[in-house]
Amino acid sequence: xxxxxxxxxxxxxxxxxxxxxxxxxxxxxxxxxxxxxxxxxxxxxxxxxxxxxxxxxxxxxxxxxxxxxxxxxxxxxxxxxxxxxxxxxxxxxxxxxxxxxxxxxxxxxxxxxxxxxxxxxxxxxxxxxxxxxxxxxxxxxxxxxxxxxxxxxxxxxxxxxxxxxxxxxxxxxxxxxxxxxxxxxxxxxxxxxxxxxxxxxxxxxxxxxxxxxxxxxxxxxxxxxxxxxxxxxxxxxxxxxxxxxxxxxxxxxxxxxxxxxxxxxxxxxxxxxxxxxxxxxxxxxxxxxxxxxxxxxxxxxxxxxxxxxxxxxxxxxxxxxxxxxxxxxxxxxxxxxxxxxxxxxxxxxxxxxxxxxxxxxxxxxxxxxxxxxxxxxxxxxxxxxxxxxxxxxxxxxxxxxxxxxxxxxxxxxxxxxxxxxxxxxxxxxxxxxxxxxxxxxxxxxxxxxxxxxxxxxxxxxxxxxxxxxxxxxxxxxxxxxxxxxxxxxxxxxxxxxxxxxxxxxxxxxxxxxxxxxxxxxxxxxxxxxxxxxxxxxxxxxxxxxxxxxxxxxxxxxxxxxxxxxxxxxxxxxxxxxxxxxxxxxxxxxxxxxxxxxxxxxxxxxxxxxxxxxxxxxxxxxxxxxxxxxxxxxxxxxxxxxxxxxxxxxxxxxxxxxxxxxxxxxxxxxxxxxxxxxxxxxxxxxxxxxxxxxxxxxxxxxxxxxxxxxxxxxxxxxxxxxxxxxxxxxxxxxxxxxxxxxxxxxxxxxxxxxxxxxxxxxxxxxxxxxxxxxxxxxxxxxxxxxxxxxxxxxxxxxxxxxxxxxxxxxxxxxxxxxxxxxxxxxxxxxxxxxxxxxxxxxxxxxxxxxxxxxxxxxxxxxxxxxxxxxxxxxxxxxxxxxxxxxxxxxxxxxxxxxxxxxxxxxxxxxxxxxxxxxxxxxxx
Numbered sequence: 016x017x018x019x020x021x022x023x024x025x026x027x028x029x030x031x032x033x034x035x036x037x038x039x040x041x042x043x044x045x046x047x048x049x050x051x052x053x054x055x056x057x058x059x060x061x062x063x064x065x066x067x068x069x070x071x072x073x074x075x076x077x078x079x080x081x082x083x084x085x086x087x088x089x090x091x092x093x094x095x096x097x098x099x100x101x102x103x104x105x106x107x108x109x110x111x112x113x114x115x116x117x118x119x120x121x122x123x124x125x126x127x128x129x130x131x132x133x134x135x136x137x138x139x140x141x142x143x144x145x146x147x148x149x150x151x152x153x154x155x156x157x158x159x160x161x162x163x164x165x166x167x168x169x170x171x172x173x174x175x176x177x178x179x180x181x182x183x184x185x186x187x188x189x190x191x192x193x194x195x196x197x198x199x200x201x202x203x204x205x206x207x208x209x210x211x212x213x214x215x216x217x218x219x220x221x222x223x224x225x226x227x228x229x230x231x232x233x234x235x236x237x238x239x240x241x242x243x244x245x246x247x248x249x250x251x252x253x254x255x256x257x258x259x260x261x262x263x264x265x266x267x268x269x270x271x272x273x274x275x276x277x278x279x280x281x282x283x284x285x286x287x288x289x290x291x292x293x294x295x296x297x298x299x300x301x302x303x304x305x306x307x308x309x310x311x312x313x314x315x316x317x318x319x320x321x322x323x324x325x326x327x328x329x330x331x332x333x334x335x336x337x338x339x340x341x342x343x344x345x346x347x348x349x350x351x352x353x354x355x356x357x358x359x360x361x362x363x364x365x366x367x368x369x370x371x372x373x374x375x376x377x378x379x380x381x382x383x384x385x386x387x388x389x390x391x392x393x394x395x396x397x398x399x400x401x402x403x404x405x406x407x408x409x410x411x412x413x414x415x416x417x418x419x420x421x422x423x424x425x426x427x428x429x430x431x432x433x434x435x436x437x438x439x440x441x442x443x444x445x446x447x448x449x450x451x452x453x454x455x456x457x458x459x460x461x462x463x464x465x466x467x468x469x470x471x472x473x474x475x476x477x478x479x480x481x482x483x484x485x486x487x488x489x490x491x492x493x494x495x496x497x498x499x500x501x502x503x504x505x506x507x508x509x510x511x512x513x514x515x516x517x518x519x520x521x522x523x524x525x526x527x528x529x530x531x532x533x534x535x536x537x538x539x540x541x542x543x544x545x546x547x548x549x550x551x552x553x554x555x556x557x558x559x560x561x562x563x564x565x566x567x568x569x570x571x572x573x574x575x576x577x578x579x580x581x582x583x584x585x586x587x588x589x590x591x592x593x594x595x596x597x598x599x600x601x602x603x604x605x606x607x608x609x610x611x612x613x614x615x616x617x618x619x620x621x622x623x624x625x626x627x628x629x630x631x632x633x634x635x636x637x638x639x640x641x642x643x644x645x646x647x648x649x650x651x652x653x654x655x656x657x658x659x660x661x662x663x664x665x666x667x668x669x670x671x672x673x674x675x676x677x678x679x680x681x682x683x684x685x686x687x688x689x690x691x692x693x694x695x696x697x698x699x700x701x702x703x704x705x706x707x708x709x710x711x712x713x714x715x716x717x718x719x720x721x722x723x724x725x726x727x728x729x730x731x732x733x734x735x736x737x738x739x740x741x742x743x744x745x746x747x748x749x750x751x752x753x754x755x756x757x758x759x760x761x762x763x764x765x766x767x768x769x770x771x772x773x774x775x776x777x778x779x780x781x782x783x784x785x786x787x788x789x790x791x792x793x794x795x796x797x798x799x800x801x802x803x804x805x806x807x808x809x810x811x812x813x814x815x816x817x818x819x820x821x822x823x824x825x826x827x828x829x830x831x832x833x834x835x836x837x838x839x840x841x842x843x844x845x846x847x848x849x850x851x852x853x854x855x856x857x858x859x860x861x862x863x864x865x866x867x868x869x870x871x872x873x874x875x876x877x878x879x880x881x882x883x884x885x886x887x888x889x890x891x892x893x894x895x896x897x898x899x900x901x902x903x904x905x906x907x908x909x910x911x912x913x914x915x916x917x918x919x920x921x922x923x924x925x926x927x928x929x930x931x932x933x934x935x936x937x938x
Contacts, residue, residue: 133182559605
């Protein structure tokens with residue numbers, strides 16, 4: 016459809032008489048188009064010149080601008096080396112002209128305008144590279160390359176950076192390129208010859224594009240974004256670039272690579288190179304330190320360009336000045352850098368698309384995204400009109416009334432309205448972005464000497480040894496000290512915060528995170544004041560704070576199945592086995608932290624937290640076991656038969672873990688009739704599954720850069736430490752039916768398969784029920800249980816006063832009695848409450864005994880769950896302070912700690928009396 020058919024607006028004629036005199040030939044056009052041409056020519060000397068020189072071409076082109084553009088691009092792609100300079104200049108004039116008319120008439124939106132100019136730039140760069148490389152091949156200057164290699168630039172690629180990479184080029188943009196070559200396509204002895212050839216190609220390409228001739232120029236070309244531009248040639252190897260970014264890459268270069276896009280030559284090699292840079296650009300943790308870097312860059316640009324001081328529209332820079340395009344771009348890119356490592360959906364090159372995705376992910380509001388998008392598109396339209404006037408790479412508003420009149424004419428606006436609109440939008444952009452980059456300073460610290468003996472040590476800590484870390488912390492310190500002073504016991508809170516600070520290996524990223532998110536400062540103060548064990552954990556795993564900023568941190572618990580699916584996705588996204596194990600540790604720690612925070616804040620209680628810790632552990636095992644099996648199968652082949660099943664025992668099987676629980680596991684396999692695995696290095700069945708089990712234990716417990724996932728205990732397997740680490744299903748059945756001790760059958764009452772072949776897991780579950788149902792020697796159970804209880808008491812004693820686990824009538828004693836009740840009743844139930852109920856139904860326990868044991872079990876479970884979170888061990892009221900004691904009292908319902916201690920003693924005494932009576936009842 017023609018421009019005339021779709022024209023929605025045309026510019027006011029800045030100088031109608033001049034436009035009419037200069038372009039009388041266009042009078043043959045319909046009135047609307049003639050007005051458009053006259054207004055354009057009267058306002059823009061540059062476009063007036065293009066209209067004169069291209070009149071014969073542009074008149075028919077306006078009937079179908081899309082086809083006209085397609086023909087131009089096809090001509091570029093078919094241009095030969097000898098004709099490049101002249102042909103590309105003519106093509107550029109025509110692209111500029113038809114794009115301007117489609118833009119000014121309102122036919123094309125901004126995205127189409129910038130996209131068309133960018134498509135042309137990609138075609139130009141690709142054609143220059145392939146044609147010039149072909150010439151080097153013909154001259155024998157690229158060893159080992161043949162004519163066919165020219166189509167891919169013989170390994171050379173140009174990366175489009177900045178607006179070109181984002182498909183956002185404007186009318187008079189220069190283009191930013193980084194030229195690289197794939198050194199792996201050449202023998203090492205030919206490296207220097209190849210590099211020299213590619214340097215020549217790059218220099219010839221830039222000359223073709225930017226040398227000004229009678230036909231004009233194509234694109235001004237800037238190659239200074241390459242690594243260490245002052246000392247490296249214009250085209251370098253990919254390996255050289257990778258080493259630079261790994262060791263010396265800076266935040267501004269990370270931001271630049273958000274928009275990087277291969278545009279000419281070996282596009283596939285260019286994409287592979289960008290893949291290798293992904294960890295450099297997108298950090299695994301939220302990167303709030305990028306805010307300060309971006310703010311510093313903004314200030315440097317303003318200082319360098321002289322853009323500080325009082326704002327005035329006359330001569331204001333719409334790109335780099337206050338409230339300009341760069342502020343919107345920096346805002347978007349910095350937010351992407353902060354969050355894009357964790358959220359791949361944010362990794363987009365386009366500014367408008369980036370704002371939309373940030374809003375969709377909840378990092379900015381929908382209203383802010385819409386407002387910034389509107390201002391950005393307006394600013395870009397102003398920028399285009401300024402550049403249309405004289406084909407100048409300018410972003411500066413006019414300095415005269417005459418200049419503003421010309422700009423208003425090209426905008427189709429009156430001068431006063433346009434000026435007011437520009438000012439309003441500049442102010443709005445600055446207000447929106449400045450609060451992000453430079454939030455209000457915290458009030459200065461008072462002169463109080465409180466805590467001086469402690470705070471004087473802080474500059475010696477690792478996290479505060481860098482100037483930058485110290486500077487950020489100095490801005491945070493007044494607020495932190497005020498919050499610590501406001502806690503229930505300030506000295507205790509300060510001491511715990513001091514321990515947290517001392518344990519941090521580095522501080523810039525974490526302090527930047529706190530500065531950008533003040534709610535986290537209160538959270539760490541709360542944790543320091545209540546949970547020293549959690550504070551210590553955080554000093555070693557500060558990356559888990561990232562999770563707090565995610566939208567789901569305070570949402571509903573997803574459950575084990577959903578966690579397993581999510582963990583599987585995390586593992587699939589990692590590039591190799593080691594990276595998978597590291598990623599799983601990072602993921603699990605974030606969820607582990609979430610459970611602890613919810614319990615600390617009273618959003619869950621200890622029984623719920625215990626179930627959630629168990630959900631997380633089960634999901635981690637269920638997700639990692641298939642990955643371990645695949646890695647193991649690469650060397651030794653797939654698991655024979657139905658493979659292995661992992662069975663949770665103890666607290667994991669009972670679905671009641673604490674913050675510090677290790678995992679009791681056993682592995683049962685069914686190899687069927689197979690004797691060996693089938694792989695590059697086959698193994699007999701027994702060593703195959705033994706080594707597979709060891710690989711699983713290593714995957715869970717090996718210390719890595721993100722620490723351990725879990726400690727694993729396999730002593731509950733048949734024959735304990737003397738038995739094989741993995742047991743065949745027939746051997747497991749035979750052992751349990753013919754050789755197992757009573758304590759081993761007691762352990763089976765809490766066993767649950769976690770992961771493995773569905774049929775194998777079902778068969779194991781069924782067999783566990785058979786074992787429990789068959790064990791009817793009640794007198795034998797009582798004799799063995801009395802002996803076990805005596806042995807435990809001899810080994811562990813009565814326990815400390817605050818020890819919830821050890822001692823008669825306490826947690827372990829109650830759980831052992833409940834397991835015995837299930838075994839005596841022949842009921843395959845797992846939860847302690849259900850096991851006690853089974854004993855009552857079987858007639859062994861009366862209601863009073865069951866109530867005493869359950870009351871003790873629930874009380875000591877609550878104390879144990881809180882203690883493991885707050886202290887990491889046995890409860891110590893002196894260590895956790897007032898805040899921690901408040902958590903314990905909330906979970907137990909006690910009025911104060913002395914009352915709780917009395918309740919514990921009373922509950923243990925009554926439970927012990929009930930258990931002793933039950934065990935004495937049969938001999």
